[in-house]
Each structure stands twice: as structure tokens, then as C-alpha cells.
Amino acid sequence: DTEVTQTPKHLVMGMTNKKSLKCEQHMGHRAMYWYKQKAKKPPELMFVYSYEKLSINESVPSRFSPECPNSSLLNLHLHALQPEDSALYLCASSRRPEGTGDYEQYFGPGTRLTVT
Amino acid sequence: AQSVTQPDIHITVSEGASLELRCNYSYGATPYLFWYVQSPGQGLQLLLKYFSGDTLVQGIKGFEAEFKRSQSSFNLRKPSVHWSDAAEYFCAVGFSTSYGKLTFGQGTILTVHP
Numbered sequence: 001d002t003e004v005t006q007t008p009k010h011l012v013m014g015m016t017n018k019k020s021l022k023c024e025q026h027m028g029h030r031a032m033y034w035y036k037q038k039a040k041k042p043p044e045l046m047f048v049y050s051y052e053k054l055s056i057n058e059s060v061p062s063r064f065s066p067e068c069p070n071s072s073l074l075n076l077h078l079h080a081l082q083p084e085d086s087a088l089y090l091c092a093s094s095r096r097p098e099g100t101g102d103y104e105q106y107f108g109p110g111t112r113l114t115v116t
Numbered sequence: 117a118q119s120v121t122q123p124d125i126h127i128t129v130s131e132g133a134s135l136e137l138r139c140n141y142s143y144g145a146t147p148y149l150f151w152y153v154q155s156p157g158q159g160l161q162l163l164l165k166y167f168s169g170d171t172l173v174q175g176i177k178g179f180e181a182e183f184k185r186s187q188s189s190f191n192l193r194k195p196s197v198h199w200s201d202a203a204e205y206f207c208a209v210g211f212s213t214s215y216g217k218l219t220f221g222q223g224t225i226l227t228v229h230p
Contacts, residue, residue, distance in 0.1 A: 004159075031216050042206055042220035043160070055215055090159055097216030103148050103167070105218065107159040 003027075004108035006091050012114045015081060021111045023074040023091030031097040032074040033105060034066060035090040043090055049074060050097045081115045088112055118143050120209050122221035129197050130229045137192040137224050139207030149190040150208040150218070151181055160206065166190060177201070202228045 004025045013019050023032065031050050035043035048056035049068040063085075065077040074091055092105040119142045129135055141147060148167050152160040164175025171183040181192045190207060207221040 006159075033216065040223075042223055045217055048216045050216065056217060088157070092160075094216060103210060103212075103216070104150060104162055104165050105216075106162060107152075109159040110157075112157065 004091055004093055004106055006089075006108035006111050008111060009109070010112045010114075012116060013078065013081065014116055015083075017081075018077070018079045020078065021076040021089055021091075021113075023076075023093075023108055024072055025093040025106070026072055027093065027095075027106070028071075029093035029095050029106075030071060031094045032068060033092040033094075034064075034074070034076050035092065035107075037088045037090055037110070039087075047076075048097060055097065078113075081113075083115050086113055086115045118209070118219055120207055120219050120221040122205075122207055122224050124224045125222070126225045126227065128227040128229060131199050132196050135192075135194045135197045135201070135226070137205050137207075137226070139190045139192065139221055141188050141190070141207075141209045143188075143209065143211070145211060146185070147209045147211055149181075149183060150210070151175065151179070151190075151192045152206045152208060153177075153203045154206065154223075155203045163192070163205075197226075197228055199228045199230060202226055 007022045034046040037043045046060045047066045052068045063080050067075040088110045090110045091108040094105045121140045150165045151163040154160045163179050166183045204223045206223045208218040210218045
């Protein structure tokens with residue numbers, strides 16, 4: 001089973017709202033990722049968690065706050081977003097963030113976020 | 117700087133025709149190479165991967181790809197395209213030292229005519 005689940009599927013929020021995106025995997029993967037994807041563009045890496053610790057932050061604005069409460073769960077807390085943050089937010093996981101055979105990432109279906 | 121190039125933004129083929137999607141990368145070391153497929157509004161599905169060994173790799177849905185070190189290429193092929201293959205295809209590159217970070221190409225949109 002290579003399933004990564006994400007909730008909600010769709011989210012509409014105002015610029016003053018606080019919301020959270022949730023990602024879950026039960027494959028025993030120890031690396032989890034958040035990506036942002038705008039229309040007709042490839043995914044852009046936002047954060048990498050490795051063994052529940054934040055290992056990469058691609059200079060993401062502080063209005064996006066990731067959290068990894070345990071090895072199966074990854075959250076993305078959203079606060080005071082801008083309309084340009086509207087995008088598809090994808091979560092992915094891999095067995096480890098390094099090593100042959102452990103590297104491939106499996107993606108969830110994404111959350112379509114609209115900021116009004 | 118590291119880069120991944122998919123030269124074809126949009127490709128149209130007839131159902132049953134063969135397909136080749138191109139991917140070139142610019143890196144010093146041998147990378148890990150991947151092809152992903154994405155249907156509209158969906159997540160990315162891993163089609164195949166190359167880490168080392170046999171340079172011709174088989175993937176799901178009848179796809180294969182060949183790593184050519186001399187050309188820095190990892191082209192995706194399918195002998196006979198089905199209408200359900202219409203989607204966007206992304207080539208991606210990573211390294212053992214990049215700590216999970218993948219660099220994606222800009223994507224190729226595949227349209228299949230009946």
C-alpha cells in the first residue's frame with residue numbers, strides 16, 4: 001500500500017482565518033514533505049521533515065507553519081494567508097530522505113486551497 | 117546550477133501510437149531519476165524510477181524509461197498510448213546528498229486523440 005491521505009480536499013478561507021491541512025501515511029515512512037503547486041507549474045518544495053524533525057524549509061513565509069506530531073502525521077497550519085497563496089498543496093512521503101531504494105516520494109491527492 | 121528540462125510543453129498523439137517524452141538534466145553526479153504523472157486536480161503518481169544498475173527501467177501502466185548518461189537524458193516511452201494516458205507528466209531528479217529534495221521539470225501535457 002502506497003497511500004498518502006490528505007484532508008480536506010478543498011478549503012476556502014479568508015485572509016484573517018486560521019486553518020490547518022492534514023496529511024497521513026501508514027507506510028512506516030520517516031520523511032514527509034509539503035509542496036505547493038500553482039496551475040500549470042511543477043510542485044515547489046516547501047518543507048521536509050525527516051524523523052519528525054524539520055530538515056528543510058525552503059524560505060517559506062511564516063504564515064505557513066508545519067508540524068509533525070508523529071511519524072505518520074504531518075500538518076500545515078495556515079494563518080493570515082494572501083490570495084496569491086491559493087494553490088494545490090501536496091503532501092508526500094518517502095521511506096527515508098536518502099539512500100538508494102528509499103528515496104522515491106509518494107504523493108497524496110492534495111488540498112485545493114482558495115484564499116479570498 | 118542544477119536543472120531539469122522537459123523540452124516539450126505539449127504533445128498530442130493518436131490513440132495506439134507510440135510515445136516518447138523527453139527529459140534532460142544538468143548535474144555533476146549521477147542523479148536519482150523519476151517520472152511522475154498527474155491528472156487534473158490530482159496528486160502525482162510515481163510511474164518509474166532509476167537509481168542505478170540496468171539503464172532501461174520498467175514502470176507501471178506499460179511505461180518504460182532509459183537512462184543515457186552520455187546524453188544526460190531519461191526519456192519516457194510507451195509503445196501504444198491509451199486515451200486514459202492523457203495527463204501531465206513530470207520528470208524529477210534528486211541526489212543522495214540532497215536530503216529528499218527533488219527538482220522537477222516544467223512538465224509535458226499529453227493529449228490523446230481517438
